[in-house]
Amino acid sequence: MTNAAAELKDMIALWNKFTDKKDFALNPDKNHVGLIFKGLKMNEKKYGMKLCPCRLRDGTKEGDLKLICPCNFKAQEIWSKEGRCWCGLFMRKK
Numbered sequence: 085m086t087n088a089a090a091e092l093k094d095m096i097a098l099w100n101k102f103t104d105k106k107d108f109a110l111n112p113d114k115n116h117v118g119l120i121f122k123g124l125k126m127n128e129k130k131y132g133m134k135l136c137p138c139r140l141r142d143g144t145k146e147g148d149l150k151l152i153c154p155c156n157f158k159a160q161e162i163w164s165k166e167g168r169c170w171c172g173l174f175m176r177k178k
């Protein structure tokens with residue numbers, strides 16, 4: 085297993101732990117999860133934090149803190165309307 089694959093596996097384990105006993109789960113589409121993971125890693129390399137790959141930075145530290153994954157997506161309209169986070173990494177359990 086490559087380092088990247090091992091890191092993704094560890095991250096998926098963490099995300100699954102995070103969603104345990106909650107009303108949302110990790111997206112079952114592994115390809116999609118892999119793409120989001122890549123975006124998070126790219127942002128970590130660039131900005132030093134795993135910032136959301138689906139939203140634009142406003143260039144402020146305060147703004148960046150709101151983009152750290154996982155964010156507060158359940159307080160957002162996208163959750164109440166579509167039952168998912170912006171990136172579709174987490175989805176409402178059916």
Ligand code: SF4
Pocket residue numbers: 120135136137138151152153154155156157169170171172173174
């Ligand atoms: S929208 Fe999803 S992927 Fe983006 S920070 Fe929030 S939880 Fe993470």
